[in-house]
Amino acid sequence: MVDQNEPLGGPEEIVVQLLRVLSEVDLEALGDDLRGLDTATAQRAMTGASLLAEALTRATLGSETVADALGTEFGGPASHVPHRERGQRITIHDDEVATATTDHASEA
Amino acid sequence: MRAHLVVGGGDHSSAVTAEVVAALRNRQPGARPSNLETPVDPVVLAIDTHLDRVLAALDLPAPVVADLIATILPRDLPQLLRLAREIAQAQTAGHDLVVDVDIEVARLLDVPQRVARAFAAFVPVVGRWEVLVAPEGIGALPMPDPPVLAALREGAEMLDGLDRALADPMVTSLHLAAPDGPVGAARRADAEVLLALMGRTLTAVHPVSGAGVEYLPAPSADSGPRVQRDDDRWVLQIDVPGVRAADLELVRHDDEIVLGCAGRTRRVLLPSVLRRCEIERAGVAGGVLTLSMAPDPAVWPRG
Numbered sequence: 537m538v539d540q541n542e543p544l545g546g547p548e549e550i551v552v553q554l555l556r557v558l559s560e561v562d563l564e565a566l567g568d569d570l571r572g573l574d575t576a577t578a579q580r581a582m583t584g585a586s587l588l589a590e591a592l593t594r595a596t597l598g599s600e601t602v603a604d605a606l607g608t609e610f611g612g613p614a615s616h617v618p619h620r621e622r623g624q625r626i627t628i629h630d631d632e633v634a635t636a637t638t639d640h641a642s643e644a
Numbered sequence: 645m646r647a648h649l650v651v652g653g654g655d656h657s658s659a660v661t662a663e664v665v666a667a668l669r670n671r672q673p674g675a676r677p678s679n680l681e682t683p684v685d686p687v688v689l690a691i692d693t694h695l696d697r698v699l700a701a702l703d704l705p706a707p708v709v710a711d712l713i714a715t716i717l718p719r720d721l722p723q724l725l726r727l728a729r730e731i732a733q734a735q736t737a738g739h740d741l742v743v744d745v746d747i748e749v750a751r752l753l754d755v756p757q758r759v760a761r762a763f764a765a766f767v768p769v770v771g772r773w774e775v776l777v778a779p780e781g782i783g784a785l786p787m788p789d790p791p792v793l794a795a796l797r798e799g800a801e802m803l804d805g806l807d808r809a810l811a812d813p814m815v816t817s818l819h820l821a822a823p824d825g826p827v828g829a830a831r832r833a834d835a836e837v838l839l840a841l842m843g844r845t846l847t848a849v850h851p852v853s854g855a856g857v858e859y860l861p862a863p864s865a866d867s868g869p870r871v872q873r874d875d876d877r878w879v880l881q882i883d884v885p886g887v888r889a890a891d892l893e894l895v896r897h898d899d900e901i902v903l904g905c906a907g908r909t910r911r912v913l914l915p916s917v918l919r920r921c922e923i924e925r926a927g928v929a930g931g932v933l934t935l936s937m938a939p940d941p942a943v944w945p946r947g
């Protein structure tokens with residue numbers, strides 16, 4: 537049994553634990569299960585699987601040794617993170633001020 | 645023909661409705677009141693039934709299905725559709741219509757455009773259900789019956805028509821009969837911001853006491869987005885009565901612009917001639933938003 541108080545190790549150790557868990561998954565049965573699901577649930581499962589794959593990749597490459605060897609950095613957001621503000625934000629000028637200034641100038 | 649809508653949910657709204665009917669009957673005997681009480685709308689029935697089937701196929705518990713349907717279909721959708729039908733019928737018959745609208749004013753002005761867009765977006769999904777949602781051999785989601793597609797199209801068209809009618813002061817006049825106090829003030833503020841983004845104002849504000857009705861400035865006949873050519877540029881003008889530049893937000897999403905003010909938003913579809921143009925400058929003066937637009941060389945075909 538896993539000791540709940542045992543501190544988690546570095547990225548390498550987490551990857552090893554994840555791979556150990558995955559090695560115990562019956563992939564053939566999992567495939568059958570997935571085929572029995574409706575589209576929406578299967579898509580959610582696919583999303584979960586790709587997130588797991590990404591987590592594994594990031595954890596593996598997050599190892600300083602590997603990252604240094606590959607020349608990669610993992611500080612920035614993932615490329616798939618959606619922009620919070622979609623669309624092109626347009627600056628709106630206050631033409632009321634411009635009009636008033638022009639009026640004053642013409643009066644002078 | 646014009647539809648006179650009494651909104652705001654004040655206890656005096658029925659008295660205001662009666663006053664409007666009486667005033668109109670002096671001039672136009674054809675004016676008649678309506679209260680939007682209706683049996684289930686066929687559009688709602690078709691969509692509701694299909695949603696029920698889809699969610700039941702997912703083996704969800706009945707209370708969860710009921711909650712999801714209530715979330716997906718706005719509670720005031722039947723009344724909005726009834727109002728859309730009433731206005732369309734009155735336009736065809738050429739008589740005035742007076743309606744005591746028992747829908748929260750902010751939802752009356754905001755929901756039709758949003759739901760029309762949602763329904764329109766679902767049309768291609770339902771139309772290509774076998775490809776996009778439930779390919780053969782995958783899943784157990786039931787194929788929608790043909791009436792669902794027709795209902796989505798009809799619902800989108802009717803709500804879009806209602807939204808256009810609400811934005812056009814020549815088609816609808818809006819009488820605010822809200823309660824006294826902060827609730828009434830909040831409803832008036834909601835209505836004024838949403839109407840400003842639609843390019844118009846309330847027609848009249850009726851106080852609870854019945855005396856001192858406040859008539860707001862009548863809108864010009866040429867309200868609505870206007871496009872003009874200015875040398876090699878286009879100028880688009882949109883009325884935003886009473887809104888200052890500092891209070892307005894503008895975001896472009898492809899062929900649409902989204903106007904934002906005080907936490908409310910409204911989408912405006914760009915006229916087709918401007919869809920391949922870039923916004924060079926935007927400015928507000930005298931309650932009019934002016935966009936200066938130039939052809940985008942990246943997408944404009946060269947002769």
